[in-house]
Amino acid sequence: MTRNCKALEVPLTGDSTQCLGQGGGLTTANYLMNTLLNKKTYAIFGGGRNHPKSHAERAKSLPTLCFELVSKQKKAWQVLREGFEYLKEVRERNLSCRGFSVRLQYNPKRITSSMAIGVERNRKERQCFLCLNHLPEGQKGILYRNNYLILCNPMPVLSFQFTVSHLDHRDQAIAENIDTFFQLMDDFGSGWTVLYNGPKCGASAPDHHHFHVAPSGQMPIENEIREEKKLTLMKQVQDVFLYRVKDVGREIIILEGDDRMAMEGALKNYLKALKKVLLIDEEPMINIAGFYKESQWEERKWRLVIFPRRKHRPDAFFKEGDDRIVVSPGVIEMGGVLVTPLEKDFERLDGVTVESIYEEVSLGGKIAEKAITLFCKEQSA
Numbered sequence: 001m002t003r004n005c006k007a008l009e010v011p012l013t014g015d016s017t018q019c020l021g022q023g024g025g026l027t028t029a030n031y032l033m034n035t036l037l038n039k040k041t042y043a044i045f046g047g048g049r050n051h052p053k054s055h056a057e058r059a060k061s062l063p064t065l066c067f068e069l070v071s072k073q074k075k076a077w078q079v080l081r082e083g084f085e086y087l088k089e090v091r092e093r094n095l096s097c098r099g100f101s102v103r104l105q106y107n108p109k110r111i112t113s114s115m116a117i118g119v120e121r122n123r124k125e126r127q128c129f130l131c132l133n134h135l136p137e138g139q140k141g142i143l144y145r146n147n148y149l150i151l152c153n154p155m156p157v158l159s160f161q162f163t164v165s166h167l168d169h170r171d172q173a174i175a176e177n178i179d180t181f182f183q184l185m186d187d188f189g190s191g192w193t194v195l196y197n198g199p200k201c202g203a204s205a206p207d208h209h210h211f212h213v214a215p216s217g218q219m220p221i222e223n224e225i226r227e228e229k230k231l232t233l234m235k236q237v238q239d240v241f242l243y244r245v246k247d248v249g250r251e252i253i254i255l256e257g258d259d260r261m262a263m264e265g266a267l268k269n270y271l272k273a274l275k276k277v278l279l280i281d282e283e284p285m286i287n288i289a290g291f292y293k294e295s296q297w298e299e300r301k302w303r304l305v306i307f308p309r310r311k312h313r314p315d316a317f318f319k320e321g322d323d324r325i326v327v328s329p330g331v332i333e334m335g336g337v338l339v340t341p342l343e344k345d346f347e348r349l350d351g352v353t354v355e356s357i358y359e360e361v362s363l364g365g366k367i368a369e370k371a372i373t374l375f376c377k378e379q380s381a
């Protein structure tokens with residue numbers, strides 16, 4: 001398979017693992033890529049033969065390596081240092097809505113991300129900020145399982161938010177990357193959340209595949225879905241449980257189970273069911289938060305919180321003057337942390353407006369029900 005490394009404007013052939021080391025048979029493009037990757041690699045996790053870093057370093061847990069990366073990057077990279085200082089200054093306030101709550105976050109630095117222009121225009125007009133050769137001078141990451149670089153996010157919404165960016169410039173997509181999604185949950189372990197934004201509903205780089213990872217417990221929805229009265233069990237097949245969440249103001253599906261393969265299959269089936277119901281070939285608009293826990297009493301190992309979407313932004317985003325509300329919901333917003341880069345929005349948003357925004361951008365009840373019915377049928381087949 002040929003991978004297009006747009007960053008270098010030279011097609012790289014073969015697996016990126018071959019770019020590591022400087023053995024014989026490397027093309028000039030691969031050699032350049034390898035040199036750049038070595039320069040940008042702080043540490044390696046789970047692979048990377050021929051790389052000079054020690055075995056002891058490879059044996060460290062992924063969260064340990066990530067915290068070390070933050071600590072080193074704060075010293076070496078001024079932008080990150082400022083980003084951490086800045087996060088202390090963001091203002092937050094809680095809003096009560098019908099049956100749930102959200103936390104508004106006034107975060108002016110997120111204006112670029114919130115206002116990000118459409119995918120096509122974006123592709124033509126900007127340099128991809130996740131491509132290796134466009135990373136800022138001081139930025140380094142953890143080479144993750146040969147194909148991804150884990151990077152500190154200099155403009156985070158959540159504390160210790162990392163971006164897990166593919167080494168190749170390739171479109172954002174979940175179906176062909178489900179394995180990595182689960183592997184990340186497994187490698188980070190309990191206490192961490194892996195986040196996915198679809199290319200048309202929250203991904204800040206829709207043309208460069210990536211995930212986000214952050215410590216758990218920062219989004220209100222994580223507690224709300226622990227209330228049993230909010231969960232309706234829709235289906236149990238092969239030890240995968242599908243719940244629909246009610247009284248949270250937006251459509252939320254939960255998949256839970258102990259068997260990783262069965263869970264991966266269930267997510268694929270749910271995506272297929274959505275596509276069929278929506279009569280589309282491309283990826284359905286979706287945000288996902290994934291959690292992994294060592295099995296405890298009455299807890300299942302894997303939990304996916306899925307937000308099927310109808311729109312990326314509410315109509316109010318496109319209005320002019322005072323009618324405009326700059327909110328651009330991605331997975332963190334759907335999880336209950338609503339970022340408002342403009343102070344006037346932070347001050348004026350109320351529970352009723354937030355409820356209407358969630359309703360507008362979430363997949364409608366009837367279509368969501370159809371997808372669940374189809375999913376249940378296919379899971380049983």
Ligand SMILES: [Zn+2]
Nearest residue numbers: 128131169208
């Ligand atoms: Zn890129």
